Amino acid sequence: MLSLAGVTVRFGDRKAPRTALDAVDLEVAEHEIVCVLGPSGSGKSTLLRVVAGLQELSGGRVLLDGADQAGVPVHRRGVGLMFQDHQLFPQRDVGGNVAFGLRMRGVSRDEQARRVEELLDLVGLPGAGRRAVSALSGGEQQRVALARALAPRPRLLMLDEPLGQLDRSLRERLVAELRGLFGRLGTTVLAVTHDQGEAFALADRVVVMRDGRVAQSGTPLEVWQRPASAFVARFLGFENVVPATVAGSVADTPWGRVPVPAGSSQGAVTLLVRPGGVRVSAGSGEPGALRCVVAARTFRGSRVGVSLRAGEALLEAECEVGGAPREGEVVGVTFAEDEVVVLPPSR
Numbered sequence: 001m002l003s004l005a006g007v008t009v010r011f012g013d014r015k016a017p018r019t020a021l022d023a024v025d026l027e028v029a030e031h032e033i034v035c036v037l038g039p040s041g042s043g044k045s046t047l048l049r050v051v052a053g054l055q056e057l058s059g060g061r062v063l064l065d066g067a068d069q070a071g072v073p074v075h076r077r078g079v080g081l082m083f084q085d086h087q088l089f090p091q092r093d094v095g096g097n098v099a100f101g102l103r104m105r106g107v108s109r110d111e112q113a114r115r116v117e118e119l120l121d122l123v124g125l126p127g128a129g130r131r132a133v134s135a136l137s138g139g140e141q142q143r144v145a146l147a148r149a150l151a152p153r154p155r156l157l158m159l160d161e162p163l164g165q166l167d168r169s170l171r172e173r174l175v176a177e178l179r180g181l182f183g184r185l186g187t188t189v190l191a192v193t194h195d196q197g198e199a200f201a202l203a204d205r206v207v208v209m210r211d212g213r214v215a216q217s218g219t220p221l222e223v224w225q226r227p228a229s230a231f232v233a234r235f236l237g238f239e240n241v242v243p244a245t246v247a248g249s250v251a252d253t254p255w256g257r258v259p260v261p262a263g264s265s266q267g268a269v270t271l272l273v274r275p276g277g278v279r280v281s282a283g284s285g286e287p288g289a290l291r292c293v294v295a296a297r298t299f300r301g302s303r304v305g306v307s308l309r310a311g312e313a314l315l316e317a318e319c320e321v322g323g324a325p326r327e328g329e330v331v332g333v334t335f336a337e338d339e340v341v342v343l344p345p346s347r
Protein backbone atom coordinates (compact mmCIF):
# COMPACT_ATOMS: atom_id res chain seq x y z
CA MET A 1 0.00 0.00 0.00
CA LEU A 2 2.75 2.43 0.95
CA SER A 3 6.12 2.40 -0.70
CA LEU A 4 9.05 4.73 -0.11
CA ALA A 5 11.93 4.49 -2.56
CA GLY A 6 15.19 6.31 -1.93
CA VAL A 7 13.43 8.99 0.11
CA THR A 8 15.85 11.74 1.07
CA VAL A 9 15.18 14.93 3.02
CA ARG A 10 17.82 17.57 3.61
CA PHE A 11 17.43 20.66 5.74
CA GLY A 12 19.57 23.76 5.85
CA ASP A 13 21.45 25.50 3.08
CA ARG A 14 23.73 23.96 0.47
CA LYS A 15 26.87 24.72 2.47
CA ALA A 16 25.73 23.01 5.63
CA PRO A 17 23.00 20.53 4.70
CA ARG A 18 21.56 18.33 7.37
CA THR A 19 20.27 14.98 6.15
CA ALA A 20 17.16 13.98 8.10
CA LEU A 21 16.34 11.04 5.77
CA ASP A 22 19.03 9.36 3.73
CA ALA A 23 17.75 7.21 0.83
CA VAL A 24 15.10 5.40 2.87
CA ASP A 25 13.31 2.42 1.31
CA LEU A 26 10.23 1.19 3.13
CA GLU A 27 7.15 -0.85 2.24
CA VAL A 28 3.98 -1.13 4.26
CA ALA A 29 1.44 -3.77 3.18
CA GLU A 30 -2.33 -3.39 3.50
CA HIS A 31 -3.53 -4.21 7.06
CA GLU A 32 0.03 -4.17 8.36
CA ILE A 33 1.03 -2.31 11.53
CA VAL A 34 4.54 -0.95 11.15
CA CYS A 35 6.28 0.89 13.99
CA VAL A 36 9.27 3.08 13.30
CA LEU A 37 11.59 3.19 16.24
CA GLY A 38 14.76 5.14 16.88
CA PRO A 39 16.52 7.65 19.07
CA SER A 40 15.72 11.34 19.08
CA GLY A 41 16.73 13.00 15.82
CA SER A 42 16.91 9.76 13.81
CA GLY A 43 14.29 11.00 11.33
CA LYS A 44 11.09 9.31 12.53
CA SER A 45 8.82 12.35 12.46
CA THR A 46 10.27 13.51 9.17
CA LEU A 47 9.37 10.12 7.70
CA LEU A 48 5.73 10.54 8.76
CA ARG A 49 5.61 14.10 7.51
CA VAL A 50 6.91 12.98 4.12
CA VAL A 51 4.19 10.33 3.79
CA ALA A 52 1.50 12.78 4.92
CA GLY A 53 2.65 15.37 2.40
CA LEU A 54 3.72 17.87 5.06
CA GLN A 55 7.38 17.70 4.08
CA GLU A 56 8.93 18.09 0.64
CA LEU A 57 11.41 15.51 -0.60
CA SER A 58 14.95 16.29 -1.64
CA GLY A 59 14.96 12.99 -3.53
CA GLY A 60 13.13 9.69 -3.99
CA ARG A 61 9.45 8.82 -4.28
CA VAL A 62 6.46 8.12 -2.07
CA LEU A 63 3.79 5.85 -3.57
CA LEU A 64 0.36 5.13 -2.11
CA ASP A 65 -1.45 2.22 -3.77
CA GLY A 66 1.10 2.52 -6.55
CA ALA A 67 0.44 6.21 -7.25
CA ASP A 68 3.30 8.69 -6.94
CA GLN A 69 2.29 11.31 -4.36
CA ALA A 70 4.52 14.10 -5.73
CA GLY A 71 2.37 17.24 -5.77
CA VAL A 72 -0.61 15.54 -4.07
CA PRO A 73 -1.71 17.77 -1.15
CA VAL A 74 -2.19 16.47 2.38
CA HIS A 75 -5.98 16.30 2.26
CA ARG A 76 -6.00 14.31 -0.99
CA ARG A 77 -3.73 11.53 0.24
CA GLY A 78 -6.37 9.69 2.26
CA VAL A 79 -4.12 9.34 5.27
CA GLY A 80 -5.14 9.93 8.87
CA LEU A 81 -2.77 11.62 11.26
CA MET A 82 -2.53 11.60 15.00
CA PHE A 83 0.30 13.60 16.43
CA GLN A 84 2.10 13.59 19.74
CA ASP A 85 0.26 16.51 21.29
CA HIS A 86 -3.05 15.30 19.83
CA GLN A 87 -4.23 18.91 19.27
CA LEU A 88 -7.92 18.57 19.99
CA PHE A 89 -10.03 21.69 19.45
CA PRO A 90 -10.65 22.91 23.00
CA GLN A 91 -13.72 24.96 22.10
CA ARG A 92 -15.52 21.96 20.56
CA ASP A 93 -17.00 19.08 22.52
CA VAL A 94 -15.87 15.48 22.02
CA GLY A 95 -18.43 14.86 19.26
CA GLY A 96 -17.40 18.05 17.47
CA ASN A 97 -13.80 16.93 17.52
CA VAL A 98 -14.51 13.45 16.22
CA ALA A 99 -16.80 14.79 13.48
CA PHE A 100 -14.23 17.30 12.25
CA GLY A 101 -12.90 15.32 9.27
CA LEU A 102 -16.42 14.23 8.30
CA ARG A 103 -17.69 17.83 8.28
CA MET A 104 -14.76 18.84 6.09
CA ARG A 105 -15.82 16.16 3.61
CA GLY A 106 -19.41 17.36 3.56
CA VAL A 107 -20.87 14.26 5.24
CA SER A 108 -24.54 14.80 6.24
CA ARG A 109 -25.38 15.68 9.86
CA ASP A 110 -27.21 12.42 10.46
CA GLU A 111 -24.36 10.38 9.09
CA GLN A 112 -21.89 12.42 11.18
CA ALA A 113 -23.86 11.73 14.36
CA ARG A 114 -24.06 8.03 13.56
CA ARG A 115 -20.32 7.75 12.86
CA VAL A 116 -19.38 9.73 15.97
CA GLU A 117 -21.42 7.41 18.14
CA GLU A 118 -19.94 4.35 16.48
CA LEU A 119 -16.36 5.62 16.88
CA LEU A 120 -16.79 6.63 20.51
CA ASP A 121 -18.06 3.11 21.21
CA LEU A 122 -15.07 1.73 19.37
CA VAL A 123 -12.48 3.66 21.41
CA GLY A 124 -14.22 2.89 24.69
CA LEU A 125 -15.91 6.26 25.31
CA PRO A 126 -19.58 5.46 24.62
CA GLY A 127 -21.93 8.41 24.98
CA ALA A 128 -19.13 10.94 25.57
CA GLY A 129 -20.07 13.12 22.56
CA ARG A 130 -21.31 16.07 24.62
CA ARG A 131 -18.41 16.19 27.06
CA ALA A 132 -15.94 19.08 26.96
CA VAL A 133 -12.48 17.94 25.90
CA SER A 134 -10.94 20.00 28.69
CA ALA A 135 -12.79 17.82 31.20
CA LEU A 136 -11.19 14.59 29.92
CA SER A 137 -8.14 12.80 31.28
CA GLY A 138 -5.01 12.50 29.14
CA GLY A 139 -5.90 8.92 28.18
CA GLU A 140 -9.44 9.90 27.24
CA GLN A 141 -8.17 12.78 25.11
CA GLN A 142 -5.88 10.34 23.35
CA ARG A 143 -8.85 8.13 22.54
CA VAL A 144 -10.80 11.11 21.18
CA ALA A 145 -7.81 12.01 18.99
CA LEU A 146 -7.74 8.44 17.74
CA ALA A 147 -11.48 8.45 17.01
CA ARG A 148 -11.05 11.72 15.11
CA ALA A 149 -8.21 10.28 13.03
CA LEU A 150 -10.21 7.10 12.26
CA ALA A 151 -13.49 8.89 11.43
CA PRO A 152 -12.85 9.53 7.71
CA ARG A 153 -11.76 5.86 7.30
CA PRO A 154 -8.24 6.68 6.16
CA ARG A 155 -6.51 4.07 4.01
CA LEU A 156 -3.40 4.63 6.10
CA LEU A 157 -3.36 5.80 9.71
CA MET A 158 -0.20 7.47 10.92
CA LEU A 159 0.55 7.89 14.59
CA ASP A 160 3.40 10.00 16.01
CA GLU A 161 4.23 8.96 19.58
CA PRO A 162 0.56 8.06 20.01
CA LEU A 163 0.85 7.31 23.70
CA GLY A 164 3.81 9.53 24.49
CA GLN A 165 2.22 11.62 27.20
CA LEU A 166 0.59 8.86 29.17
CA ASP A 167 1.79 6.97 32.20
CA ARG A 168 3.19 3.50 31.81
CA SER A 169 0.26 1.35 32.96
CA LEU A 170 -2.22 3.26 30.84
CA ARG A 171 0.14 3.03 27.85
CA GLU A 172 0.41 -0.72 28.19
CA ARG A 173 -3.34 -1.11 28.35
CA LEU A 174 -3.99 1.22 25.42
CA VAL A 175 -1.34 -0.47 23.25
CA ALA A 176 -3.09 -3.80 23.67
CA GLU A 177 -6.46 -2.17 22.93
CA LEU A 178 -5.12 -0.38 19.88
CA ARG A 179 -3.67 -3.56 18.43
CA GLY A 180 -7.01 -5.30 18.87
CA LEU A 181 -8.89 -2.35 17.40
CA PHE A 182 -6.65 -2.05 14.33
CA GLY A 183 -6.92 -5.78 13.79
CA ARG A 184 -10.74 -5.67 13.84
CA LEU A 185 -10.91 -2.64 11.56
CA GLY A 186 -8.17 -3.92 9.23
CA THR A 187 -6.45 -0.52 9.52
CA THR A 188 -3.03 -0.10 7.95
CA VAL A 189 -0.85 1.75 10.43
CA LEU A 190 2.48 3.50 10.31
CA ALA A 191 3.44 4.62 13.81
CA VAL A 192 6.58 6.20 15.21
CA THR A 193 7.76 5.96 18.77
CA HIS A 194 11.00 6.09 20.71
CA ASP A 195 9.68 3.51 23.18
CA GLN A 196 10.67 0.01 22.14
CA GLY A 197 8.18 -1.63 24.50
CA GLU A 198 5.35 0.22 22.77
CA ALA A 199 6.65 -0.60 19.30
CA PHE A 200 7.14 -4.28 20.06
CA ALA A 201 3.68 -4.61 21.59
CA LEU A 202 1.89 -2.80 18.77
CA ALA A 203 3.71 -3.74 15.59
CA ASP A 204 3.61 -6.56 13.08
CA ARG A 205 6.95 -5.18 11.93
CA VAL A 206 9.40 -2.76 13.49
CA VAL A 207 11.77 -0.51 11.61
CA VAL A 208 14.72 0.81 13.61
CA MET A 209 16.17 4.10 12.36
CA ARG A 210 19.58 5.58 12.91
CA ASP A 211 20.75 8.93 11.52
CA GLY A 212 18.10 9.03 8.81
CA ARG A 213 18.66 5.45 7.65
CA VAL A 214 16.95 2.14 8.29
CA ALA A 215 19.22 0.21 10.64
CA GLN A 216 16.95 -2.86 10.72
CA SER A 217 13.48 -3.95 9.69
CA GLY A 218 11.79 -7.15 10.84
CA THR A 219 9.12 -8.70 13.03
CA PRO A 220 9.46 -7.83 16.73
CA LEU A 221 10.71 -11.36 17.37
CA GLU A 222 13.30 -11.25 14.58
CA VAL A 223 14.67 -7.91 15.71
CA TRP A 224 14.69 -8.95 19.34
CA GLN A 225 16.39 -12.27 18.66
CA ARG A 226 18.79 -11.09 16.01
CA PRO A 227 19.57 -7.38 16.25
CA ALA A 228 21.41 -6.46 13.05
CA SER A 229 24.11 -4.39 14.72
CA ALA A 230 25.60 -3.24 18.00
CA PHE A 231 23.59 -0.03 17.58
CA VAL A 232 20.26 -1.89 17.37
CA ALA A 233 21.22 -4.20 20.25
CA ARG A 234 22.10 -1.27 22.52
CA PHE A 235 19.03 0.65 21.43
CA LEU A 236 16.87 -2.30 22.48
CA GLY A 237 18.43 -2.07 25.92
CA PHE A 238 20.93 -4.92 25.70
CA GLU A 239 24.05 -4.06 27.67
CA ASN A 240 26.29 -7.08 27.15
CA VAL A 241 27.60 -5.88 23.80
CA VAL A 242 31.37 -6.03 23.33
CA PRO A 243 34.05 -6.24 20.65
CA ALA A 244 35.30 -9.82 20.28
CA THR A 245 37.34 -12.10 18.06
CA VAL A 246 35.82 -15.40 17.00
CA ALA A 247 37.97 -18.43 16.21
CA GLY A 248 36.06 -21.66 15.60
CA SER A 249 33.30 -22.02 18.15
CA VAL A 250 34.78 -19.67 20.76
CA ALA A 251 35.00 -15.88 21.03
CA ASP A 252 37.76 -14.08 22.82
CA THR A 253 36.05 -11.27 24.79
CA PRO A 254 36.68 -8.89 27.70
CA TRP A 255 34.93 -11.56 29.82
CA GLY A 256 37.30 -14.29 28.63
CA ARG A 257 36.29 -17.14 26.32
CA VAL A 258 32.63 -17.28 25.35
CA PRO A 259 31.10 -20.10 23.24
CA VAL A 260 29.37 -18.98 20.03
CA PRO A 261 26.72 -20.79 17.94
CA ALA A 262 27.98 -23.13 15.21
CA GLY A 263 28.53 -21.41 11.87
CA SER A 264 29.20 -17.95 13.40
CA SER A 265 31.30 -15.42 11.44
CA GLN A 266 34.98 -15.62 12.23
CA GLY A 267 37.44 -12.87 13.14
CA ALA A 268 36.57 -9.41 14.48
CA VAL A 269 32.89 -9.14 15.49
CA THR A 270 30.61 -7.57 18.06
CA LEU A 271 29.24 -10.03 20.55
CA LEU A 272 25.86 -9.78 22.25
CA VAL A 273 25.10 -11.99 25.22
CA ARG A 274 21.49 -11.74 26.34
CA PRO A 275 21.19 -11.50 30.12
CA GLY A 276 19.45 -14.90 30.14
CA GLY A 277 22.62 -16.43 28.70
CA VAL A 278 24.73 -15.37 31.67
CA ARG A 279 24.56 -18.28 34.14
CA VAL A 280 25.43 -17.30 37.64
CA SER A 281 26.38 -19.78 40.35
CA ALA A 282 27.30 -19.20 43.96
CA GLY A 283 30.94 -19.21 45.01
CA SER A 284 33.46 -19.47 42.19
CA GLY A 285 31.24 -21.86 40.25
CA GLU A 286 32.46 -24.77 38.16
CA PRO A 287 36.09 -24.99 36.96
CA GLY A 288 36.74 -22.50 34.16
CA ALA A 289 33.88 -20.20 35.24
CA LEU A 290 34.49 -16.45 35.14
CA ARG A 291 34.92 -15.01 38.62
CA CYS A 292 32.75 -11.92 39.14
CA VAL A 293 31.73 -9.66 41.97
CA VAL A 294 28.10 -8.51 42.24
CA ALA A 295 28.20 -4.71 41.85
CA ALA A 296 24.47 -3.97 42.03
CA ARG A 297 21.02 -5.52 41.94
CA THR A 298 17.87 -4.09 40.38
CA PHE A 299 14.42 -5.53 41.01
CA ARG A 300 12.39 -6.04 37.83
CA GLY A 301 9.19 -7.59 39.03
CA SER A 302 9.61 -11.36 38.92
CA ARG A 303 13.33 -11.19 38.06
CA VAL A 304 16.36 -9.43 39.49
CA GLY A 305 18.89 -7.70 37.23
CA VAL A 306 22.38 -8.37 38.56
CA SER A 307 25.31 -6.16 37.49
CA LEU A 308 28.57 -8.06 37.66
CA ARG A 309 32.15 -6.90 37.52
CA ALA A 310 34.96 -9.12 36.25
CA GLY A 311 38.09 -6.98 36.56
CA GLU A 312 37.37 -3.98 34.33
CA ALA A 313 34.61 -5.73 32.39
CA LEU A 314 30.94 -5.32 33.27
CA LEU A 315 28.30 -7.96 32.68
CA GLU A 316 24.53 -7.93 33.18
CA ALA A 317 22.74 -11.07 34.31
CA GLU A 318 19.17 -11.87 35.28
CA CYS A 319 18.28 -14.16 38.18
CA GLU A 320 15.18 -15.50 39.86
CA VAL A 321 14.19 -13.33 42.81
CA GLY A 322 14.85 -16.18 45.25
CA GLY A 323 18.29 -17.19 44.00
CA ALA A 324 19.83 -13.78 43.21
CA PRO A 325 23.25 -13.20 44.78
CA ARG A 326 23.78 -10.26 47.13
CA GLU A 327 25.86 -7.16 46.47
CA GLY A 328 29.57 -7.78 47.06
CA GLU A 329 29.16 -11.56 46.71
CA VAL A 330 31.65 -13.46 44.53
CA VAL A 331 30.02 -15.66 41.89
CA GLY A 332 31.07 -17.87 39.00
CA VAL A 333 29.69 -17.19 35.51
CA THR A 334 29.35 -19.43 32.47
CA PHE A 335 27.74 -18.54 29.15
CA ALA A 336 24.89 -20.28 27.33
CA GLU A 337 25.83 -20.40 23.67
CA ASP A 338 22.21 -20.17 22.42
CA GLU A 339 21.85 -16.72 24.01
CA VAL A 340 25.00 -15.45 22.31
CA VAL A 341 24.54 -13.47 19.09
CA VAL A 342 27.44 -12.64 16.77
CA LEU A 343 26.97 -9.20 15.17
CA PRO A 344 29.09 -7.37 12.62
CA PRO A 345 31.98 -5.35 14.07
CA SER A 346 30.86 -1.91 15.31
CA ARG A 347 31.52 1.14 13.24
Ligand SMILES: Nc1ncnc2c1ncn2[C@@H]1O[C@H](COP(=O)(O)OP(=O)(O)OP(=O)(O)O)[C@@H](O)[C@H]1O
Pocket residue numbers: 011012018019020038039040041042043044045046047194
Ligand atom coordinates in the same frame (compact mmCIF):
# COMPACT_ATOMS: atom_id res chain seq x y z
N1 LIG B 1 12.26 21.88 9.94
C1 LIG B 1 13.51 21.45 10.18
N2 LIG B 1 14.58 22.25 9.91
C2 LIG B 1 15.83 21.82 10.12
N3 LIG B 1 16.15 20.61 10.61
C3 LIG B 1 15.14 19.78 10.93
C4 LIG B 1 13.77 20.15 10.72
N4 LIG B 1 12.99 19.12 11.12
C5 LIG B 1 13.83 18.14 11.54
N5 LIG B 1 15.12 18.54 11.42
C6 LIG B 1 16.30 17.73 11.75
O1 LIG B 1 16.18 16.48 11.09
C7 LIG B 1 16.61 15.42 11.94
C8 LIG B 1 15.48 14.40 12.12
O2 LIG B 1 14.43 15.00 12.86
P1 LIG B 1 13.08 14.22 13.25
O3 LIG B 1 12.20 15.19 13.94
O4 LIG B 1 12.56 13.55 12.05
O5 LIG B 1 13.64 13.14 14.27
P2 LIG B 1 12.83 12.19 15.26
O6 LIG B 1 13.48 10.86 15.12
O7 LIG B 1 11.39 12.28 15.00
O8 LIG B 1 13.18 12.82 16.66
P3 LIG B 1 12.29 12.90 18.01
O9 LIG B 1 12.18 11.50 18.53
O10 LIG B 1 13.15 13.76 18.89
O11 LIG B 1 10.99 13.52 17.66
C9 LIG B 1 17.05 16.06 13.24
O12 LIG B 1 18.46 16.22 13.18
C10 LIG B 1 16.36 17.41 13.22
O13 LIG B 1 17.11 18.36 13.93
